[in-house]
Amino acid sequence: MTDNRFVNRSELIGILLLAVFLVVILPLCLDVFRLNLVAKYLTYAFVALGLVICWGYGGILSLGQGVFFGLGGYCMAMFLKLEASSVENTKIQSTPGIPDFMDWNQITSLPLFWKPFHSLSFTIAAVILVPGIFALIIGAAMFKRRVGGTYFAIITQAVAAILTILIVGQQGYTGGINGMTDLRTLKGWDIRPDHAKIVLYFFEVGCLFVCIFIAQFIRHSKLGRILVAMRDKEDRVRFSGYSVANFKIFAFCVAAIFAAIGGAMFALNVGFMSPSFVGIVPSIEMVIYTAVGGRLSILGAVYGTLLVNFAKTSLSESFPELWLFGLGGLFIAVVLAFPNGLAGIWGDYVHPRIDRLINSSKPKSGDGWTDSSVADGAPAE
Amino acid sequence: MLIGHKPKEFLLAVEALTVSFDGFKAVNDLSFYVEENEIRVIIGPNGAGKTTVLDLICGKTKATSGSIQFHGQELTKLKENQIVQAGVGRKFQTPSIYDDLTVFENLEISFPRGRTVFGALTFTRDTIVRDRVHEVAEMIFLKDRLNMSAELLSHGQKQWLEIGMLLIQDPELLMLDEPVAGMSVSERVKTAELLNRIIKDRSVLVIEHDMKFVEDIAHKVTVLHQGQILSEGTMDHVKNDPKVIEVYLGH
Numbered sequence: 001m002t003d004n005r006f007v008n009r010s011e012l013i014g015i016l017l018l019a020v021f022l023v024v025i026l027p028l029c030l031d032v033f034r035l036n037l038v039a040k041y042l043t044y045a046f047v048a049l050g051l052v053i054c055w056g057y058g059g060i061l062s063l064g065q066g067v068f069f070g071l072g073g074y075c076m077a078m079f080l081k082l083e084a085s086s087v088e089n090t091k092i093q094s095t096p097g098i099p100d101f102m103d104w105n106q107i108t109s110l111p112l113f114w115k116p117f118h119s120l121s122f123t124i125a126a127v128i129l130v131p132g133i134f135a136l137i138i139g140a141a142m143f144k145r146r147v148g149g150t151y152f153a154i155i156t157q158a159v160a161a162i163l164t165i166l167i168v169g170q171q172g173y174t175g176g177i178n179g180m181t182d183l184r185t186l187k188g189w190d191i192r193p194d195h196a197k198i199v200l201y202f203f204e205v206g207c208l209f210v211c212i213f214i215a216q217f218i219r220h221s222k223l224g225r226i227l228v229a230m231r232d233k234e235d236r237v238r239f240s241g242y243s244v245a246n247f248k249i250f251a252f253c254v255a256a257i258f259a260a261i262g263g264a265m266f267a268l269n270v271g272f273m274s275p276s277f278v279g280i281v282p283s284i285e286m287v288i289y290t291a292v293g294g295r296l297s298i299l300g301a302v303y304g305t306l307l308v309n310f311a312k313t314s315l316s317e318s319f320p321e322l323w324l325f326g327l328g329g330l331f332i333a334v335v336l337a338f339p340n341g342l343a344g345i346w347g348d349y350v351h352p353r354i355d356r357l358i359n360s361s362k363p364k365s366g367d368g369w370t371d372s373s374v375a376d377g378a379p380a381e
Numbered sequence: 382m383l384i385g386h387k388p389k390e391f392l393l394a395v396e397a398l399t400v401s402f403d404g405f406k407a408v409n410d411l412s413f414y415v416e417e418n419e420i421r422v423i424i425g426p427n428g429a430g431k432t433t434v435l436d437l438i439c440g441k442t443k444a445t446s447g448s449i450q451f452h453g454q455e456l457t458k459l460k461e462n463q464i465v466q467a468g469v470g471r472k473f474q475t476p477s478i479y480d481d482l483t484v485f486e487n488l489e490i491s492f493p494r495g496r497t498v499f500g501a502l503t504f505t506r507d508t509i510v511r512d513r514v515h516e517v518a519e520m521i522f523l524k525d526r527l528n529m530s531a532e533l534l535s536h537g538q539k540q541w542l543e544i545g546m547l548l549i550q551d552p553e554l555l556m557l558d559e560p561v562a563g564m565s566v567s568e569r570v571k572t573a574e575l576l577n578r579i580i581k582d583r584s585v586l587v588i589e590h591d592m593k594f595v596e597d598i599a600h601k602v603t604v605l606h607q608g609q610i611l612s613e614g615t616m617d618h619v620k621n622d623p624k625v626i627e628v629y630l631g632h
Binding site for chain 1: 441461477479480487489493495497498501503543546
């Protein structure tokens, strides 16, 4: 039967397995340094998750998710930077109490748009709302005019390039190419020592699961099915009485907000934010994570992100020049050979075999078994 | 004209409708009227502008000039989804269904509820929806295929599914673009039967080439030629019109 609940049985098992992997196995097996690396990788999983909704389901390819990752990250970093720039920490500056890079750039008072970032609640709201509203504006401008497909992808790339140039150019306000470094405390709680890293890791995993459940909910709602329908026959959806543009804007905003949460987690876990996570190259890498994981699979996006990043870390340590070629090759190979990524390989090859193994190890109970009932995990009795 | 005579209310009034694509007038100063519960068939040679007329009514193509009134409401100013919500349903020439969804989900999406973003998020599949989907599925001969992926249906079944998707919208004006094209003989018979059942209580605008089929269902026929009306009236009238025989039926 067609199911209307937002998590079905096999998905729930998948989510539990991922939870065990992230909450129990990784923290037990890895030292704090490696666990912090995983935390860094997982910040991209938020972006990949958003891309599953936006690109996988909605068919809207955004090559500018770094923009939203960056906006979320910078909002968080601004709060942390202000806290690290208290008057006593910065008394050697010519203007104490403002971030160090402002002082170096001969800025003598805190710019107006920085001031609200003294408040943590404002910052949390800004992490969600700034990228959300920005995505709403871009989405409305593009989708209401029926700009889609490749043109939309190119425009998002342009936005990523523009934002990078803006951040680098406005050094006094943004920290320029170096970004915002030396982030120290969150409400007086030091985020740098090992135990803080562990707490932040678990906090991040918790947020990731909240996002996974939101994504599951969207996917299993009628909106999720409309996104799939739109990807297939946009006109039919339009002539069934839906405003296609509004649904595209929604999917794009959800992806932007997920990316922004990832960015904010990045600032917290990694302790800095810089324009090198905003531009075109990181944005394309984020799409590759989703493609490798399987663009239709919510959990696949998380595994894809982890896998590509593990590969990146280990390969770029040994062959720094070759890594980019490897990444490009991986993307082409996945798209050509496994269009549904890891999730597709799992669904097409691994899962049926496991089923067969379980099936053959169980004694056959007469005629009651059919292939389909076993595949659904629902025996006839 | 009698003084005080109230003009008759038409469901659809197309007046002086013109659309030009780079100077080529695909539809040129076209006027026609469709009454409530009328079945109107548009025929004409290829390139006569038949599909363009449907595109104009449903908002897919914007008119260069002229007006389309539906229940006295000007459609040329509305967006596509608003036209649908006003009560106009459109079936496309090639079956336009969602291959990646099941037959049930295809029909469910067309159910006229939860059409806003928020509405779609909070939409629940209650008994009203289920019953309506089952009812329509039975009508379009797909009752036992509800959980099948729509991609696996035959061409004729896809056409029926799209007709079903329109039925579930319950439009007052139903526009069908060549509903029996590419169907087998037995599918044609079933489709005629289906159409005869669904055209009750609504007006229908059909484009069709199959003359036998047109004779079966049409109340009135409009013959288009080069974007203009060549002839209009009952099938008998149109069939015997020398102009029509010359440009269309004679071939």
